[in-house]
Amino acid sequence: MGQQVQVPSDVDGVRVIVCVGDFDQDTLEPLTAACTAATDDSGVRRIVLDVAQVDFADSTMLNLMLVLLRTRRLVLAGPLPHRLERLLHLTQALDLFEVADSVDAARAL
Template sequence: MEQQVRVLPDEGGVRVIVCAGDFDQDTLEPLDQACADAEDDPGVRRIVLDVTRVDFADSSMLNLMVRVLRTGRLVVAGPVPPRLGRLLDLTQVRDLLPTADGIDAARSL
């Protein structure tokens, strides 16, 4: 699948970033930029990262997710795909991530 990063219009201070495809150190830049823009926007109180269509992620994406988690504004919209879930489990990061089933549930957390 071709990589895609799409930012949905903000609603009530919630920014949704939809990810699809493979994310590694060579392809992370669009997602990194979208997350940095959300982190820098004082009007964004929650950053929802929709990972349902992520086919592959390496430690680069994991590091980005931890960075955004540290802002206290990250919610992951799932279900988390098996390969990404394995990375989160192996690194014990899954338990740290606020996760919701779908974008609508993530918006309301």
């Protein structure tokens, strides 16, 4: 399966980036571009990464998520897909991320 990245309009300094599909070193560019645009925008205080529809993620996506943690407040909106949750557990990175059950819950944090 391919991937899709959508960026709805910002609300109150929160930028939502919706991720759908597979994210690996060959397909990460649209997500990287969306994340770079968010971090370059001084009006964005929080990034909500909607990962509920991620079918596959490898270490390149994890690395991007870790970079985002250093630049802005990052919230993962789920529920976390099994494969992504497994990656976060295996790398012992899950505790680094704030996780919300939905985009609306992530916006409210």
